[in-house]
Amino acid sequence: MRLPSNVFAYHSSDVNWCEPDYEVSSFAIEFWSSISGIPMIVLSLIMISLNNDYTRLVPHCRYANVVWWLFVVTGLGTIYFHATLSLFGQFLDEIGIIWLGFAAAAMYAEPSVIFLPSFFSTNRFVTYKYNRNINAPFTTFKALKVVVDMIFRPFYHLIMLSAAVLITVLSFVEPKLNHVGLFLFILPVSLRWYRMNKARNLDKDNENFQALGRTSLVFLIFAVICWVIDRVFCPFMLSIRFPYLHAVWHILITIATMKFFVFTSFSYAMRTASEHEPYLAFLPFVPGSSVGIWHVAFRMPNRKSI
Numbered sequence: 171m172r173l174p175s176n177v178f179a180y181h182s183s184d185v186n187w188c189e190p191d192y193e194v195s196s197f198a199i200e201f202w203s204s205i206s207g208i209p210m211i212v213l214s215l216i217m218i219s220l221n222n223d224y225t226r227l228v229p230h231c232r233y234a235n236v237v238w239w240l241f242v243v244t245g246l247g248t249i250y251f252h253a254t255l256s257l258f259g260q261f262l263d264e265i266g267i268i269w270l271g272f273a274a275a276a277m278y279a280e281p282s283v284i285f286l287p288s289f290f291s292t293n294r295f296v297t298y299k300y301n302r303n304i305n306a307p308f309t310t311f312k313a314l315k316v317v318v319d320m321i322f323r324p325f326y327h328l329i330m331l332s333a334a335v336l337i338t339v340l341s342f343v344e345p346k347l348n349h350v351g352l353f354l355f356i357l358p359v360s361l362r363w364y365r366m367n368k369a370r371n372l373d374k375d376n377e378n379f380q381a382l383g384r385t386s387l388v389f390l391i392f393a394v395i396c397w398v399i400d401r402v403f404c405p406f407m408l409s410i411r412f413p414y415l416h417a418v419w420h421i422l423i424t425i426a427t428m429k430f431f432v433f434t435s436f437s438y439a440m441r442t443a444s445e446h447e448p449y450l451a452f453l454p455f456v457p458g459s460s461v462g463i464w465h466v467a468f469r470m471p472n473r474k475s476i
Contacts, residue, residue, distance in 0.1 A: 177257040185260055187252070188404035188413040197253070204252035206420035210245030213428060213463065214238040220453065220465040224435065227468060228443045230327075234277050237431060240270040248420060265341060269334050276330035278434040378450045382433045382464055389426035393419050432464045439466055446470050 176182060180199065187200055194201035218238045225234050244266035251259030400407065400415035407413045432450070439448040447469035454462035 177261075178254075179256060181255050182257040183251070183255050183260040186255060187416040188400045188407055189416060190408075190413060191255075199255050200252040200416070202414050202417040203420065204249050206417040207245040207248030207252070209421060210248065210424050211242050213424065214241040214245065216453075216463060217428070217465060220463070220467075223446075223468050223471050224439065224466050227446050227471060228435075228439050228448075230442075231277060231435075231438075234435070237270065237273045237277055240266060240273055241427070244270055252416075261341065265338055268337050268341070272330045272334040274431060274434070276327045278431070278438045378452075378464075379433070379436060382429055382436075382450065386426050386429035386433055389422050389429065393422035393426055396422060429464065432466060436466045439468075443468075 187203060189200040189203050191199045198204045215238075218235050221235055221238065225232055228234070244263065247259065247262035247264075247266045250256075251263040253259070396415040396419040400413070400419065404413065407415060436448060436450055439446075448466050449469060450464055451467035452462055452464055454460070
């Protein structure tokens with residue numbers, strides 16, 4: 171694809187959504203789609219402030235806030251792209267989402283969720299060895315876990331990083347491929363939800379955990395429906411005077427993504443840091459309100475890791 175001479179120019183992207191241009195402001199082409207990126211930034215910053223114990227206590231998650239910072243970048247890209255419909259804004263928006271997906275997969279997902287063999291799964295390897303050597307001294311198991319963690323998990327992270335770089339390069343060759351790449355994440359997300367939603371061994375937090383998984387999938391489904399209708403049935407939406415479903419998509423996908431990240435990060439903490447007794451905590455926006463943010467907290471944050 172031949173790139174335009176000025177990738178920062180308004181309308182330099184060939185993507186245009188259903189919302190009428192300059193309807194609200196002469197500075198923002200798609201005003202409502204632009205400002206609907208603000209919740210991504212605000213909610214991500216709140217999650218970063220709530221994530222201190224998680225980054226400290228959960229193995230391999232020292233830099234887990236990278237996921238939420240990438241969500242901030244995605245929000246900024248969304249605001250800029252829909253305000254300008256520039257090619258640079260499109261790259262910032264869509265590549266941010268791609269890196270966000272791979273960062274979340276690297277941080278929280280089992281390799282099998284993205285169809286890699288169980289060879290890459292540190293937890294399975296260690297558990298298998300431990301079960302086969304149940305009478306081995308604790309120090310032997312701990313040493314084995316450290317060695318396996320040092321070898322296998324970074325290798326898995328490297329695969330995710332390489333895939334993100336490859337798709338980024340391809341997006342510059344043909345930006346339209348980004349849409350395909352973005353929706354490819356739906357398959358592993360659905361698989362992850364299906365596997366974890368079948369889990370019944372979380373006792374106290376099982377009800378909240380299952381509800382979080384179900385609602386994340388519901389919001390994802392409605393978000394995709396809004397995206398498709400806005401893209402395919404724009405004339406009809408214009409006829410009923412509601413061409414704003416892409417802005418609704420931003421809000422719904424933000425809710426779905428946040429719920430799903432908490433859903434997966436909690437299951438990962440249960441597998442790798444159970445000695446700290448992780449649980450799902452709810453922070454209401456208004457005291458007593460049912461509207462707020464779920465996050466992972468720990469009942470025993472000061473207990474020494476094993």
